[in-house]
Amino acid sequence: xxxxxxxxxxxxxxxxxxxxxxxxxxxxxxxxxxxxxxxxxxxxxxxxxxxxxxxxxxxxxxxxxxxxxxxxxxxxxxxxxxxxxxxxxxxxxxxxxxxxxxxxxxxxxxxxxxxxxxxxxxxxxxxxxxxxxxxxxx
Amino acid sequence: xxxxxxxxxxxxxxxxxxxxxxxxxxxxxxxxxxxxxxxxxxxxxxxxxxxxxxxxxxxxxxxxxxxxxxxxxxxxxxxxxxxxxxxxxxxxxxxxxxxxxxxxxxxxxxxxxxxxxxxxxxxxxxxxxxxxxxxxxxxxxxxxxxxxxxxxxxxxxxxxxxxxxxxxxxxxx
Numbered sequence: 001x002x003x004x005x006x007x008x009x010x011x012x013x014x015x016x017x018x019x020x021x022x023x024x025x026x027x028x029x030x031x032x033x034x035x036x037x038x039x040x041x042x043x044x045x046x047x048x049x050x051x052x053x054x055x056x057x058x059x060x061x062x063x064x065x066x067x068x069x070x071x072x073x074x075x076x077x078x079x080x081x082x083x084x085x086x087x088x089x090x091x092x093x094x095x096x097x098x099x100x101x102x103x104x105x106x107x108x109x110x111x112x113x114x115x116x117x118x119x120x121x122x123x124x125x126x127x128x129x130x131x132x133x134x135x136x137x138x
Numbered sequence: 139x140x141x142x143x144x145x146x147x148x149x150x151x152x153x154x155x156x157x158x159x160x161x162x163x164x165x166x167x168x169x170x171x172x173x174x175x176x177x178x179x180x181x182x183x184x185x186x187x188x189x190x191x192x193x194x195x196x197x198x199x200x201x202x203x204x205x206x207x208x209x210x211x212x213x214x215x216x217x218x219x220x221x222x223x224x225x226x227x228x229x230x231x232x233x234x235x236x237x238x239x240x241x242x243x244x245x246x247x248x249x250x251x252x253x254x255x256x257x258x259x260x261x262x263x264x265x266x267x268x269x270x271x272x273x274x275x276x277x278x279x280x281x282x283x284x285x286x287x288x289x290x291x292x293x294x295x296x297x298x299x300x301x302x303x304x305x306x307x308x309x310x311x
Binding site for chain 1: 175
C-alpha cells in the first residue's frame with residue numbers, strides 16, 4: 001500500500017457502513033492499489049441487493065393485465081376462420097365422393113394393387129381433412 | 139399471490155441485469171405475463187422460482203439487446219467513458235453522495251454493466267441471489283463447471299475494470 005493517509009481499516013469500515021469516509025483521491029488510490037480492499041469493495045456491492053421500490057399497485061395491475069391478455073387470446077381463438085372451414089369441407093367432400101364412386105362403380109379391369117392405391121389416396125384425403133380441421137374440432 | 143411473493147426478486151434482478159431505467163416496471167410486468175402464459179406448460183417437479191429466474195434473465199437479455207440497438211442507432215453525443223465519470227464525485231454533489239461507500243458502489247455498478255451477459259447473470263444469481271452453483275446451472279441451462287468459470291472470470295474482470303476506473307479517476311483529480 002503506497003498511501004499513508006488511508007488505511008485498509010478506514011476503507012473497510014467505510015464499506016461496511018461503520019464510518020462515513022469520503023470519496024477522496026487518497027481513498028480511490030488505496031482501493032486501486034490494495035487487492036484485499038478492492039475485493040471487499042466488489043463483493044460488498046455484489047452481495048448487496050439494489051434498493052428497489054415496487055409500486056404499491058404493481059401486483060393488482062399485473063393481475064389485471066394478465067386477465068386482459070387472457071381475454072384477448074380467448075377472443076382471438078373464438079374468431080371463426082372461414083378459410084379453414086372451406087378447406088375441410090372441400091377435402092371431406094372430395095374424399096367421401098371419391099370413396100362412393102369407387103365403391104359404387106368398380107372398374108372390371110381394376111386389379112388388387114390399383115384398387116388399394118385408390119383407397120389409400122382417399123384415406124389420405126380424409127386424414128388431411130381431419131388434420132387441417134383439428135383446431136375446429138377442439 | 140405469485141406476483142406478491144416474487145416481485146422484489148424480479149425487480150432487483152432486473153435492476154442489476156439492465157442497470158436500471160424507467161422501464162423496470164414494464165419489464166417486471168412482462169416477466170409475470172410470460173410466466174402467466176407459460177403456467178399451463180409448467181412442470182410441477184420444477185421450482186417456480188427457477189422458472190421465474192429464467193424468464194427474468196430472458197427479459198433482461200431482450201431489453202439489453204434493444205438498448206444496444208438503440209444506442210447503435212443514436213449518434214454518440216458524448217464519450218461513453220464520460221457517462222460513468224459524470225456519476226462520480228464532483229463538487230456539486232451533496233456530502234451523502236460523496237461517501238466512499240456510495241461512490242464505490244457507483245464505480246462497481248458501472249463496471250458491472252461492461253461484463254458479458256453470462257458473467258453478469260452468474261454473478262447476480264450466485265452473489266446477490268445466493269443461489270448454489272447447481273441452482274444457477276439449472277436456471278442458466280449450463281454445466282456447473284461453466285457456471286464456476288463464468289463466476290471466477292466475471293469477478294476477475296470486474297475487479298480489473300473497477301481498478302482501471304479508479305486509476306483513471308486518481309489521474310484526473
